[in-house]
Amino acid sequence: MFESVASGGGFFSAPGASYNSMGGDITNNTGAIYFSNDPRFYSYGPVNRTAELAFLSGTFHRMAQTTIHELLHHAGFGDMALAKTAAFYRGEKVSFANTWEGTLAASNYWDKLLTEKCH
Amino acid sequence: MNKLMAVAFTGLLLVGFQKKQMDWRAFVPFLTTRNEVEADLGVPFSDKEYIWKYDTAKERITVWYGGAKTAAIDDCRWNIPNDTIFNFLVAPKKRVRLADMNIDLSKFQKQKALEMVQDYYYYNEKEGITITSRVTDGEEILLNIERGPSAVQKKTHCSKKGKIADSNYLE
Numbered sequence: 001m002f003e004s005v006a007s008g009g010g011f012f013s014a015p016g017a018s019y020n021s022m023g024g025d026i027t028n029n030t031g032a033i034y035f036s037n038d039p040r041f042y043s044y045g046p047v048n049r050t051a052e053l054a055f056l057s058g059t060f061h062r063m064a065q066t067t068i069h070e071l072l073h074h075a076g077f078g079d080m081a082l083a084k085t086a087a088f089y090r091g092e093k094v095s096f097a098n099t100w101e102g103t104l105a106a107s108n109y110w111d112k113l114l115t116e117k118c119h
Numbered sequence: 120m121n122k123l124m125a126v127a128f129t130g131l132l133l134v135g136f137q138k139k140q141m142d143w144r145a146f147v148p149f150l151t152t153r154n155e156v157e158a159d160l161g162v163p164f165s166d167k168e169y170i171w172k173y174d175t176a177k178e179r180i181t182v183w184y185g186g187a188k189t190a191a192i193d194d195c196r197w198n199i200p201n202d203t204i205f206n207f208l209v210a211p212k213k214r215v216r217l218a219d220m221n222i223d224l225s226k227f228q229k230q231k232a233l234e235m236v237q238d239y240y241y242y243n244e245k246e247g248i249t250i251t252s253r254v255t256d257g258e259e260i261l262l263n264i265e266r267g268p269s270a271v272q273k274k275t276h277c278s279k280k281g282k283i284a285d286s287n288y289l290e
Contacts, residue, residue: 025236073234080240080251080265084181084208087190091167093183093197093205094190095267098242098249100230107234109192 001071005031011067013038019104022070033070035063068118069111079107086110141175143209143264146182148247149272153184153202169201177215182207195277197268206247206267217252217259238262245270 005011009024009032017036024030039059041052072082080096083106087094094109096102141160145151156173157163160180163171169186172179186201199205217224227241227250239259241250247269251262268276 022234027236070234074236076235076253078232078235078238078251078262080249081263084265087183088167088170088181090190091170091187092190093170093185093187094193095195095197095206095273098244098247098267099228100233100240100242102242102249103232103240105192109190112192 001026001031001074002067004029005033005071005074008032011035020066020070022073026074031074033067035066037063039063065111065115069107069114079103079110082110083107086113089113141173141178141180141209143180143207143266146204146207146266148204148206148266148268149199149276151204152200153182153204156182156204177213178209178211180207180209194280195273196280198276198278206265208263208265210263211261215261217250217261220261222250247272 004026008026008029011033013035015036015038017034020036021034023032023034037059039056041047041055043052073079080103083094083096086109090113096106096109145159146156153171160173160175163173163182165171167187169184170181171184172181174180183205184201185197185199185203185205187205189195189197197205224241226246227243227248230240230242232238232240232251235253237254239252239254241248241252243249247267249265251265252259253262254260
């Protein structure tokens with residue numbers, strides 16, 4: 001799937017976007033993933049290689065997690081379904097607003113479990 | 120041979136007793152009890168406390184009861200008995216057209232699922248229902264129906280952590 005996105009719609013950085021997202025359709029080789037951050041290292045002065053490497057490793061680590069999150073969407077799993085699965089896995093009840101904002105909260109909820117349990 | 124026939128007979132009995140389809144509208148969060156659910160859907164399975172799954176011939180229903188622990192991100196302390204439905208999710212086992220579900224979609228707000236290619240959410244905040252659908256092969260099919268606390272129940276049965284509930288309801 002990673003290869004399909006890389007050779008299809010591609011990976012894009014969209015600094016300033018309020019959330020990461022996906023686009024296109026992996027089934028016709030147009031699947032894309034959009035990151036809301038800027039992965040470039042900026043230095044006001046001589047480049048400190050140690051600082052640059054630390055910044056890049058942390059940034060790419062988060063982007064790798066985002067990629068897994070978005071690939072699951074490309075695989076056809078939605079935020080509400082994944083949040084309900086996470087709630088079952090955790091053995092807890094959770095109520096999300098029946099609105100767009102509630103779905104965003106659901107996205108953050110299952111993503112947090114992914115981060116906690118898959119590290 | 121006798122053992123084989125006994126197993127086959129038990130299997131037939133189980134299939135025979137499995138309910139064909141549930142009426143999800145009959146299950147109301149904060150009102151319907153586990154006894155009532157199981158009188159309708161039969162014996163559940165699960166390895167979680169107060170979260171049970173039920174199978175009918177046409178769908179799988181996951182029910183979160185009041186006794187399940189509340190997620191840390193939820194800012195409510197819910198006033199609900201342990202064996203009363205908190206929320207539930209109905210997922211059809213086979214392809215079902217949304218149009219065939221006999222749901223009045225005019226009561227819902229339809230939105231394209233942001234991060235999905237062909238999925239849509241139908242929100243009914245008042246009744247606490249979210250329906251997820253997917254357009255595939257030119258048809259809109261039902262993925263699942265989730266029903267939880269209604270807008271009123273979110274006010275009357277939720278004590279904001281650190282605050283006192285609006286209602287006098289006590290477990």
